[in-house]
Amino acid sequence: MTEQLNVQQMAERLCAADNILILCHKNPDGDTIGCGSALCHALKALGKTAAVLCSDAVPSRYSFTAPVPFRGEFEPKTVVAVDVASVQLFGENNGMPQYTRHIDLCIDHHAGNSGYADFTLLDGNAAAAAELLYEVISEMGVEITPLIANCLYTGLATDTGCFRFSSTTANTHLVAAKLILAGAQVEELNTLLFDTKPRERMEAERIARNHLEYHLEGRCALMYLTRDEIEQSGVDPADLEELTSLPISIEGVKVGLLLRQQPGGSYRISVRAAKGVDACAIARRLGGGGHTRAAGCELLGNLDNAKSAILAEVEAELDRPETQEES
Ligand SMILES: [Mn+2]
Structure with missing residues (x-):
């Protein structure tokens, strides 16, 4: 006490x-x-x-x-x-x-x-x-x-x-x-x-931006970095934290996702949500947690499996009647 x-x-x-x-x-x-x-x-x-x-x-x-x-x-x-x-x-x-x-x-x-x-x-x-x-x-x-x-x-x-x-x-x-x-x-x-970033961080951002994808009629934007790409860029993984806010900054996007492959192969997923959408509810259903605007979870398996698992939960959250009313 x-x-x-x-x-x-x-x-x-x-x-x-x-x-x-x-x-x-x-x-x-x-x-x-x-x-x-x-x-x-x-x-x-x-x-x-x-x-x-x-x-x-x-x-x-x-x-x-x-x-x-x-x-x-x-x-x-x-x-x-x-x-x-x-x-x-x-x-x-x-x-x-x-x-x-x-x-x-x-x-x-x-x-x-x-x-x-x-x-x-x-x-x-x-x-x-x-x-x-x-x-x-x-x-x-x-x-x-x-x-x-x-x-x-x-x-x-x-x-x-x-x-x-x-x-x-x-x-x-x-x-x-x-x-x-x-x-x-x-x-x-x-x-x-x-306003100052290491060149390695910029290189990682360039790769992530090249992987930008839109899902669920444009309501969800997703970027990812594989382990090889993270290593190839030379970035300190701690410097990748800011990239989590990139997909949600796109006009019209309700949920932004960044998938980062971890040294063990699993994917760490950062979920960012616009007003009226609960990022924590999305992450929690996959064993993660966090706050309403920012949450995260970690998924085993390859990139395609990780993507489809998280997108299914994003869709469920976006299609909740309460979410529709608030947004
Ligand atoms: Mn503090």
């Missing part, structure tokens, strides 16, 4: 702590890395010993956040998790398991947070953990330097798709405004985070 804290209480506990190990989630994104780095810089500004640990390598585009990597140089007395909804998400690499047996503090914005930490600051309405951490660092009495502002802005911008997703609120923009006043370099960050 975890005890819920408010912003002031979390700030007090962090101010009273020392030798602090900050944990990020595996397959790290801009929010968990931005928060890990920002909190580490804030604690160091108070003269404390702190470092960040992540099961996977930090993607190079986030290296400007200057995370201080933990290399066992101190014995952690307080362990803090940022943007981590459950213990499974810590991962197994980099010696992570020895530090995840007991988590003291957790700062998170996932409504389904499993309550694994002794004390949790949770706000499911925050668009990013960075939105909450801004308040905590301010309450700690630490000046928001341009570096801390850049880290927190990265968390806000990446988790909201550059302030476009439905999770974006007036408060998200208010926090972003304060970060800009504190020196966040918005133009440079947005270019780096949203």
